[in-house]
Amino acid sequence: MSKMKMxxxxxxxxxxxxxxxILAACATPxxxxxxxxxxxxxxxxxxxxxxxxxxxxxxDKYPQGWTTTVNAPRWxxxxxxxxxxxxxxxxxxxxxxxxxxxxxxxxxxxRDATNVFPKAAFTYTGDYDAKMLAVMSGGGLPDFVFLNPQxxxxxxxxxxxxxxxxVWNSAASDLLKEYAGRYxxxxxxxxxxxxxxxGLPSGAKFEAQDNMLLYYRADILEKLNLQPPQTIxxxxxxxxxxxxxxxxxxxxxxxxxxxxxxxxxxxxxxxFGPTGAIPSVGRTDIRIWVKDPQNPNKLIxxxxxxxxxxxxxxxxxxxxxxLIDKEFFTRDESKSTDPVAxxxxxxxxxxxxxxxxxxxxxxxxxxxxxxxxxxxxxxxNGKRGWLETAPSYGYIDGFRKGIELEKVEAVIQVMNWxxxxxxxWREQNIYGFEEWDWHYNNEAQRYEVWNxxxxxxxxxxxxxxxxxxxxxxxxxxxxxAYAAELAAGDTASLNGWQQxxxxxxxxxxxxxxxxxxxxxxxxxxxxxxxxxxxxxxTMASRGAQLDKLEQETFTAIITGSKTLADYDRFVEDWxxxxxxxxxxxxxxxxxTGETV
Amino acid sequence: MTASSLAQHNRSAQxxxxxxxxxxxxxxxxLWLMLTPAILLMLLFNLIPTFGLVIAFMDFNPLKGxxxxxxxxxxxxxxxxxxxDLRELMRNTVTIAVGxxxxxxxxxxxxxxxxxxxxxxxxxxxxxxxxxxxxxHFLSWVVIGGIMMDVxxxxxxxxxxxxxxxxxxxxxxxxxxxxxPLTMILSDVWKGFGWGAIIFLAAMTNVNPENHEAAAxxxxxxxxxxxxxxxPGIAPIVVLQWVLSIGGILNAGFDQIxxxxxxxxxxxxxxxxxxxxxxxxxxxQWSFGVAVGAxxxxxxxxxxxxSWYLANxxxxxxxx
Numbered sequence: 069m070s071k072m073k074m075x076x077x078x079x080x081x082x083x084x085x086x087x088x089x090i091l092a093a094c095a096t097p098x099x100x101x102x103x104x105x106x107x108x109x110x111x112x113x114x115x116x117x118x119x120x121x122x123x124x125x126x127x128d129k130y131p132q133g134w135t136t137t138v139n140a141p142r143w144x145x146x147x148x149x150x151x152x153x154x155x156x157x158x159x160x161x162x163x164x165x166x167x168x169x170x171x172x173x174x175x176x177x178x179r180d181a182t183n184v185f186p187k188a189a190f191t192y193t194g195d196y197d198a199k200m201l202a203v204m205s206g207g208g209l210p211d212f213v214f215l216n217p218q219x220x221x222x223x224x225x226x227x228x229x230x231x232x233x234x235v236w237n238s239a240a241s242d243l244l245k246e247y248a249g250r251y252x253x254x255x256x257x258x259x260x261x262x263x264x265x266x267g268l269p270s271g272a273k274f275e276a277q278d279n280m281l282l283y284y285r286a287d288i289l290e291k292l293n294l295q296p297p298q299t300i301x302x303x304x305x306x307x308x309x310x311x312x313x314x315x316x317x318x319x320x321x322x323x324x325x326x327x328x329x330x331x332x333x334x335x336x337x338x339x340f341g342p343t344g345a346i347p348s349v350g351r352t353d354i355r356i357w358v359k360d361p362q363n364p365n366k367l368i369x370x371x372x373x374x375x376x377x378x379x380x381x382x383x384x385x386x387x388x389x390x391l392i393d394k395e396f397f398t399r400d401e402s403k404s405t406d407p408v409a410x411x412x413x414x415x416x417x418x419x420x421x422x423x424x425x426x427x428x429x430x431x432x433x434x435x436x437x438x439x440x441x442x443x444x445x446x447x448x449n450g451k452r453g454w455l456e457t458a459p460s461y462g463y464i465d466g467f468r469k470g471i472e473l474e475k476v477e478a479v480i481q482v483m484n485w486x487x488x489x490x491x492x493w494r495e496q497n498i499y500g501f502e503e504w505d506w507h508y509n510n511e512a513q514r515y516e517v518w519n520x521x522x523x524x525x526x527x528x529x530x531x532x533x534x535x536x537x538x539x540x541x542x543x544x545x546x547x548x549a550y551a552a553e554l555a556a557g558d559t560a561s562l563n564g565w566q567q568x569x570x571x572x573x574x575x576x577x578x579x580x581x582x583x584x585x586x587x588x589x590x591x592x593x594x595x596x597x598x599x600x601x602x603x604x605x606t607m608a609s610r611g612a613q614l615d616k617l618e619q620e621t622f623t624a625i626i627t628g629s630k631t632l633a634d635y636d637r638f639v640e641d642w643x644x645x646x647x648x649x650x651x652x653x654x655x656x657x658x659x660t661g662e663t664v
Numbered sequence: 665m666t667a668s669s670l671a672q673h674n675r676s677a678q679x680x681x682x683x684x685x686x687x688x689x690x691x692x693x694x695l696w697l698m699l700t701p702a703i704l705l706m707l708l709f710n711l712i713p714t715f716g717l718v719i720a721f722m723d724f725n726p727l728k729g730x731x732x733x734x735x736x737x738x739x740x741x742x743x744x745x746x747x748x749d750l751r752e753l754m755r756n757t758v759t760i761a762v763g764x765x766x767x768x769x770x771x772x773x774x775x776x777x778x779x780x781x782x783x784x785x786x787x788x789x790x791x792x793x794x795x796x797x798x799x800x801h802f803l804s805w806v807v808i809g810g811i812m813m814d815v816x817x818x819x820x821x822x823x824x825x826x827x828x829x830x831x832x833x834x835x836x837x838x839x840x841x842x843x844x845p846l847t848m849i850l851s852d853v854w855k856g857f858g859w860g861a862i863i864f865l866a867a868m869t870n871v872n873p874e875n876h877e878a879a880a881x882x883x884x885x886x887x888x889x890x891x892x893x894x895x896p897g898i899a900p901i902v903v904l905q906w907v908l909s910i911g912g913i914l915n916a917g918f919d920q921i922x923x924x925x926x927x928x929x930x931x932x933x934x935x936x937x938x939x940x941x942x943x944x945x946x947x948x949q950w951s952f953g954v955a956v957g958a959x960x961x962x963x964x965x966x967x968x969x970x971s972w973y974l975a976n977x978x979x980x981x982x983x984x
Contacts, residue, residue, distance in 0.1 A: 197948075198945070201726055201948065204726040204727050205726030205727070205729065218948050219948075222725060222726075222727070222948060223727070225725055226725045226726075226727030226728050227727075228727045318819040318824065319819065327926055327927055350927070352946070352947070394817075394818040394819070394836075394839075395817050395818055395838075395839065397839055397926040397927055397928040398813060398817070398838055398839070398926050608948075608949070609723075609743075609949065609952070610743075611947055612942060612943040612946070612947035612949050612952075613747055613749060613943065613952075615947070616749070616930060616934070616942070616943075619927040619930070620927050620928075620930040620931060622927075623926070623927040623928045624841075624927075624928060624931070627839060627928050629840070629841055629928070641748075645746075645747065
């Protein structure tokens with residue numbers, strides 16, 4: 069893969085890309101399938117209730133072609149319905165002649181089956197937030213808007229989101245409601261404001277993909293006669309031993325790290341996690357609130373929870389001793405992975421996909437490199453902990469105020485349709501339908517069927533920006549287990565999709581088929597952020613000032629230019645300058661569900 | 665306006681032969697026409713947006729617009745003055761900007777003086793030096809920032825060189841709050857001195873050669889002539905440069921700092937502009953960001969008036 073820098077979600081596609089190639093090669097013509105025996109949908113029927121038999125999509129414009137077979141939806145719009153959204157333009161994207169970001173095989177299938185088709189309200193390249201803000205002030209909002217927590221708060225304040233409670237209640241299928249009700253109802257709670265549903269929750273993250281693993285260079289550890297570290301103390305030992313071994317290499321970094329500290333790669337959440345609290349330092353999307361150990365009925369902001377202090381002390385010592393990348397504060401997440409690819413570190417933290425990127429790149433520079441992986445290390449009490457990444461809070465898909473309600477229904481009906489099909493993934497040839505898809509031609513040129521950026525696709529767009537497919541994969545964390553099961557049995561009678569899974573299971577190279585089961589051993593045992601409502605009013609008005617204070621203090625303590633006494637001062641300043649007010653607002657939400 | 669035309673302008677003004685009188689006689693419509701694009705530009709991008717300052721007095725929400733957002737009076741200013749940030753930001757901004765102005769002017773002047781003394785027969789060398797030193801001016805900080813990150817890293821080329829010549833503990837150029845402002849000043853001076861020298865070199869060509877000849881006949885050496893002839897000859901331009909830079913005291917170099925700073929050096933490296941960007945744009949606290957920007961604009965306006973007054977007083981130059 070020539071593209072080194074990818075979005076977090078982009079990583080997810082890497083493994084899918086491999087699968088796509090295999091799958092396309094193995095695709096067989098569609099087999100007729102009967103409709104599910106127990107239809108789960110209770111959705112409002114449209115006047116012209118269409119048949120629900122199998123329909124298939126022959127994708128022939130793409131170099132390798134493939135076939136997707138799904139059941140036709142139970143709902144169809146009476147007439148053609150266009151729904152506008154923001155479309156990402158990416159110069160690296162490549163479409164066959166006539167296709168573009170919205171005019172894709174899946175969206176055409178959706179149009180034929182449901183009469184719904186996407187329309188670009190505006191396009192953007194890099195900064196989605198900035199563009200959305202400009203559009204906000206200039207009018208012309210799309211029908212369907214993807215919002216991060218900050219934008220979500222702004223939209224709510226401006227009363228710019230449509231209340232979809234009634235449409236949701238009548239149009240969402242039981243299956244969809246069941247999925248949306250997962251995670252103890254947190255997902256729906258994140259979009260519920262004072263009892264009303266203000267959007268569709270985003271589940272764009274799932275544990276098997278996003279929780280951290282510890283990766284270690286098995287070849288180096290074997291040479292130094294070290295075991296893969298299972299505790300933080302053992303990890304320190306490994307860092308010291310490898311630093312000593314590579315003392316003459318000025319580019320050796322020890323433990324790769326970056327300025328955000330708690331994030332999607334090389335994250336320190338694994339060190340804070342065992343204490344029961346994780347700071348949000350540097351993050352701009354979610355704020356991590358945990359149960360207050362002094363008062364279990366209250367929430368406390370992770371960064372001002374005293375329990376994290378010993379970890380800061382440890383990190384300060386590690387930095388002083390050169391165990392942590394000396395330049396971590398200048399690096400962003402992507403940059404922090406450079407030492408992995410360059411073979412300049414022996415351990416790093418990354419989610420399950422880390423085995424492909426960046427670990428997969430090390431061999432280019434160090435041919436003998438072999439990576440192993442394990443759950444993040446435990447503290448002295450044997451406790452492990454990390455930030456539970458799923459579901460992702462505060463990211464929502466909303467509808468602009470004043471939208472025609474039939475458009476809202478259309479989106480929900482498409483979600484019903486997609487979810488009903490993707491939950492039958494074991495039997496059907498649905499590849500690509502529920503998620504994104506990449507294909508390569510013989511010159512290794514990449515064609516993208518759609519980009520996995522929220523708001524860029526429809527049909528599956530509605531579902532993938534929420535990533536319901538993600539739930540299903542997590543749920544079936546057994547995706548790879550199923551592949552292994554198939555590979556062990558009689559493969560002669562399998563359909564193309566199943567044969568593709570067998571190919572993945574047999575792949576001798578390490579991949580997510582190997583790492584995901586390890587992540588799932590620990591999934592759910594980490595720390596769930598307890599606050600997932602929209603940002604409170606004081607968060608919106610003081611957030612940036614408090615973030616500065618926090619990030620500056622944490623960074624300076626680790627680099628040694630501030631002492632641990634400064635942490636106590638930070639806690640005081642944080643409380644004094646708006647923190648107490650935010651704590652009250654968050655706890656009000658926690659107790660009553662009321663948004664301030 | 666180049667230095668030579670400035671000097672010409674000054675002489676004309678002193679002689680009481682104000683060029684504007686000639687222009688008036690010839691009719692000014694053509695001049696106004698030429699001025700129109702600049703005026704339009706000012707109107708569009710400087711004057712009209714000033715209206716946006718009202719954002720500082722409301723809880724601005726783009727969806728509600730100027731007329732729908734809630735008025736909060738001086739609320740954002742009160743918060744700003746209550747936070748420790750403002751004092752720190754002011755101190756950082758002024759420290760870095762003044763450092764850049766002072767060191768920049770001195771280095772530029774010395775460089776121009778030295779280059780001016782290169783013998784005529786070495787023109788090729790002189791031009792080569794001028795080209796090489798001017799070159800960084802044309803690169804954006806995005807490019808230079810990326811290179812500097814590597815060069816100035818703890819184990820970067822610079823520190824490796826320093827270690828090889830016996831410096832035991834070379835500084836962390838980008839991570840040590842006490843060193844960071846110096847890094848900003850030095851790198852900015854490095855980037856700009858070659859280009860800045862052009863104005864001084866132009867002014868030096870305007871120094872009457874007879875003065876140099878007379879001084880040489882009186883037995884003055886090269887350094888003496890530099891000190892007693894060249895420098896006094898370009899003094900008005902030097903003063904003008906200093907005075908005009910006063911207006912920029914609150915401009916510490918937004919793009920440079922944005923690309924090179926990090927949380928470890930916020931205490932000495934975060935300046936007004938980067939703060940406004942982070943708070944106002946990235947965190948969508950528009951009103952608070954504008955309040956900070958408004959304070960900066962207010963102070964800058966006073967400084968510009970001051971520099972205008974001083975420029976008039978010490979070098980007789982008035983832009984209007």
